[in-house]
Amino acid sequence: MQQARNDILSCRGLVVNFGGVQALRSVDFAVETGSITALIGPNGAGKTTLLNVVSGLVNADQGTVKFREQDITSLPPHKRAVSGVVRTFQNLEIFYNMSVLENVMTGCHRRIRYSVVDSLLKTPRYWGGEKRCYRYAERELEFVNLMDKKDTPATELPFGSQRLLELARAVASEPTLLLLDEPAAGLNIRETGNLGKLIRRIRDERGITVVLVEHDMDLVMRISDSVTVLNFGEVIAQDVPLEIQKNPQVIAAYLGEDEDT
Amino acid sequence: MYGFKRDMLAVLGFTFFLLIIPRILGNDYYINTLTLSLTHAIIAVGLNLLMGYAGQVSLGHAAFYGLAAYTSAILTTTYSVPLPLGMMSGILVSGVVALLIGIPTLKLKGHYLAMATLGFGVIVYIFFNETIELTGGPSGFGGISRLQVMGYRFASDISYYYLVAFVLAGVVLLSLNLIHSRIGRALRAIHTSETASQISGIDIAKYKVFVFVLSALFAGVAGVLYVHNIAFVAPGSFGFNFSIELVTMVVLGGMANVWGAVIGACFLSILPEFLRVFENIEIVLYGAILIVFTIFLPEGIAGGITKLFLMMKPKRSDAAGKE
Numbered sequence A: 001m002q003q004a005r006n007d008i009l010s011c012r013g014l015v016v017n018f019g020g021v022q023a024l025r026s027v028d029f030a031v032e033t034g035s036i037t038a039l040i041g042p043n044g045a046g047k048t049t050l051l052n053v054v055s056g057l058v059n060a061d062q063g064t065v066k067f068r069e070q071d072i073t074s075l076p077p078h079k080r081a082v083s084g085v086v087r088t089f090q091n092l093e094i095f096y097n098m099s100v101l102e103n104v105m106t107g108c109h110r111r112i113r114y115s116v117v118d119s120l121l122k123t124p125r126y127w128g129g130e131k132r133c134y135r136y137a138e139r140e141l142e143f144v145n146l147m148d149k150k151d152t153p154a155t156e157l158p159f160g161s162q163r164l165l166e167l168a169r170a171v172a173s174e175p176t177l178l179l180l181d182e183p184a185a186g187l188n189i190r191e192t193g194n195l196g197k198l199i200r201r202i203r204d205e206r207g208i209t210v211v212l213v214e215h216d217m218d219l220v221m222r223i224s225d226s227v228t229v230l231n232f233g234e235v236i237a238q239d240v241p242l243e244i245q246k247n248p249q250v251i252a253a254y255l256g257e258d259e260d261t
Numbered sequence B: 001m002y003g004f005k006r007d008m009l010a011v012l013g014f015t016f017f018l019l020i021i022p023r024i025l026g027n028d029y030y031i032n033t034l035t036l037s038l039t040h041a042i043i044a045v046g047l048n049l050l051m052g053y054a055g056q057v058s059l060g061h062a063a064f065y066g067l068a069a070y071t072s073a074i075l076t077t078t079y080s081v082p083l084p085l086g087m088m089s090g091i092l093v094s095g096v097v098a099l100l101i102g103i104p105t106l107k108l109k110g111h112y113l114a115m116a117t118l119g120f121g122v123i124v125y126i127f128f129n130e131t132i133e134l135t136g137g138p139s140g141f142g143g144i145s146r147l148q149v150m151g152y153r154f155a156s157d158i159s160y161y162y163l164v165a166f167v168l169a170g171v172v173l174l175s176l177n178l179i180h181s182r183i184g185r186a187l188r189a190i191h192t193s194e195t196a197s198q199i200s201g202i203d204i205a206k207y208k209v210f211v212f213v214l215s216a217l218f219a220g221v222a223g224v225l226y227v228h229n230i231a232f233v234a235p236g237s238f239g240f241n242f243s244i245e246l247v248t249m250v251v252l253g254g255m256a257n258v259w260g261a262v263i264g265a266c267f268l269s270i271l272p273e274f275l276r277v278f279e280n281i282e283i284v285l286y287g288a289i290l291i292v293f294t295i296f297l298p299e300g301i302a303g304g305i306t307k308l309f310l311m312m313k314p315k316r317s318d319a320a321g322k323e
């Protein structure tokens, strides 16, 4: 089964320790190209840490990360972004000193490549690049339906819209693998429904593979092709959504959490 | 996009304004104060790119100013190097030294640059004082030749003023251009979220080093312009106090605002001239004015002016922001 799949991402034996805390203990995690793969687990299970390792913000103590057959374990985050691994954050990381449009244009950074000299002298290359950048950004703002807010300072957006803005910025950098860390956290039911549709479209229309870390089980079950469950830094299950819902170990992990809290 | 025409018009208007001031004042003493203010503004605009936009603090920018000034002064005076070559070398030395400091410190997270530049500034200051054979020590040295370009000697104070005014206008225009580009966005992005910048594919260490070196180069330009105007150089102009004054210019004028740096630099450079009549309490008044300004204009003078402008025109049409 493993051999027949075409995996865009494959992590092997990832170990991450924070002082005494073992955030990941030998995690294997694979994502099939073109899938929406959900990553779920109780609080503190290590989901964000795993995304951090994949995007290069945290270095694993052990293990390897392969992206499109290439070992990217020691690549810095910006190079991973350039090669197509992009993410959003559980705690929003918006550029608060910019307008909505500028945020998304910053996401296009790697797609326009004019130089410092082009900028200083406003050469035709600069103008060409900026026009393209503007068009890309406009397209993504229309995609998440924030076009009417494009000149608004990012700080003035309501929380739900800030989540969408981060999504637009991430998509604007044209990733091949998009990692979403709890994109529905803090959204109401209607916003979550809308988000689910957007994630689907990102995969279907753009061909972007999505990893979705999410606590909203309805959303996870509705849109993902495969679910990986983490508990205390270990993968305890990986299956299609329907099977995951029936998996006794998964149920126990979540029940255990309910008892604790 | 980004109101490029607006920027151009503003720079043209600014240049015109600088050109007519001398006609209004008509006093050579004031001209020299103005020239010095504009020289400071060149440094402040560069420091603002570093501090206001990219959020990296330098507490040693006076040293870059001084390094360029001394290098050019020593080369052209002691070693009779041709003026353009000496000046180029001066600017280059500032840039290269910034590169050497920036590469190791800007890779680290946190405020290492502030610490490193603080130490660096002190060391350079001591160096200027102690290497007496080279620099003339605490009393400095004179006899430095005045600027000459392609046979034209900027002999009069007013001609020098015009020169510095043009250079400042150029520096402002280049800075505005830089800010309104993918590079400017990258710098501003680094200021708010280094993580999100990296995720957007921005090599944060590279951009930080770049803007640090650029700001040192601007300080270098100011340094050589200064020294070939005054024709005299001494360590006192390049100490820690002046580094702090430069930071104050940027903050007081308005962070992340190119014009703010110009306003802040001129304000702080000219203010002491007005306070001089108060003799004993001069320094107290100076401090009081700074405090009042920071309390009432948290976004700097430029921020205050913008706010005032927006208040007078509450229904500014959206089209004004675009091209």
Ligand SMILES: Nc1ncnc2c1ncn2[C@@H]1O[C@H](COP(=O)(O)OP(=O)(O)OP(=O)(O)O)[C@@H](O)[C@H]1O
Pocket: A018, A019, A021, A022, A023, A041, A042, A043, A044, A045, A046, A047, A048, A049, A050, A090
């Ligand atoms: N930078 C850090 N320093 C120390 N400990 C950390 C750090 N980041 C995460 N941890 C710890 O590692 C464990 C895994 O955290 P992680 O954020 O990956 O969990 P998570 O599955 O994303 O949880 P949540 O659902 O609450 O977001 C937790 O015990 C957490 O306290």
Ligand SMILES: [Mg+2]
Pocket: A047, A048, A049, A090, A181
């Ligand atoms: Mg998390």
